[in-house]
Amino acid sequence: GQNIDQPTEMTATEGAIVQINCTYQTSGFNGLFWYQQHAGEAPTFLSYNVLDGLEEKGRFSSFLSRSKGYSYLLLKELQMKDSASYLCAALDSNYQLIWGAGTKLIIKP
Amino acid sequence: DTAVSQTPKYLVTQMGNDKSIKCEQNLGHDTMYWYKQDSKKFLKIMFSYNNKELIINETVPNRFSPKSPDKAHLNLHINSLELGDSAVYFCASSQKGLAGGGFADTQYFGPGTRLTVL
Numbered sequence: 001g002q003n004i005d006q007p008t009e010m011t012a013t014e015g016a017i018v019q020i021n022c023t024y025q026t027s028g029f030n031g032l033f034w035y036q037q038h039a040g041e042a043p044t045f046l047s048y049n050v051l052d053g054l055e056e057k058g059r060f061s062s063f064l065s066r067s068k069g070y071s072y073l074l075l076k077e078l079q080m081k082d083s084a085s086y087l088c089a090a091l092d093s094n095y096q097l098i099w100g101a102g103t104k105l106i107i108k109p
Numbered sequence: 110d111t112a113v114s115q116t117p118k119y120l121v122t123q124m125g126n127d128k129s130i131k132c133e134q135n136l137g138h139d140t141m142y143w144y145k146q147d148s149k150k151f152l153k154i155m156f157s158y159n160n161k162e163l164i165i166n167e168t169v170p171n172r173f174s175p176k177s178p179d180k181a182h183l184n185l186h187i188n189s190l191e192l193g194d195s196a197v198y199f200c201a202s203s204q205k206g207l208a209g210g211g212f213a214d215t216q217y218f219g220p221g222t223r224l225t226v227l
Contacts, residue, residue, distance in 0.1 A: 033215065042199055042218035043152070085150060091214055095205070096164070099152045 002026045004100035006088050011106045020073045020086050020103045028093020034073045035087040083107045115200050115219040130185045130222045132200030141183035144199040190226045197221045
């Protein structure tokens with residue numbers, strides 16, 4: 001079956017760095033997305049990776065290893081507003097998005 | 110200016126009623142989706158739809174039906190509402206979606222409709 005695994009919850013300190021991991025098993029692969037969802041709001045797009053390596057976008061970076069079925073989202077210089085759930089989603093061979101359950105990130109002062 | 114809009118934002122109703130949630134996107138996207146997010150925050154796909162293909166998640170009861178009057182709209186109709194239907198329902202759209210496109214499959218979400226069944 002198809003599956004996405006990511007930690008349920010993580011805690012980090014304001015100003016620090018945090019890495020949220022995601023592993024996936026899908027029928028085929030056409031890329032991996034990361035979304036951010038603040039409480040009570042809709043998910044919003046953060047990043048898309050389809051090739052191996054690190055994509056940097058400001059304070060956020062996303063990494064992909066297709067051979068390992070692994071991705072991570074790296075958040076630097078954490079701010080209180082980064083407290084949210086981070087959803088990993090993989091695109092399978094039929095271009096269906098397979099969603100993880102999300103990682104709730106708690107930022108402490 | 111809203112890219113993906115949904116109405117209503119909140120919906121409170123009695124068990125057994127029939128209700129509809131409307132969704133509109135002004136992005137010119139080909140594919141639209143309906144998701145259910147329950148109290149555990151797990152985002153579950155219900156339907157994927159473009160003008161050529163409707164994909165239904167087999168776990169979705171047939172009380173739920175998508176209706177698309179045109180490419181920019183995908184409404185969700187729910188018959189005989191049950192307590193377990195209480196959740197937040199998100200509409201989303203993507204440029205390519207079922208037609209395939211990688212990055213063009215980036216989905217843009219509406220603000221959500223919080224449905225409470227009493």
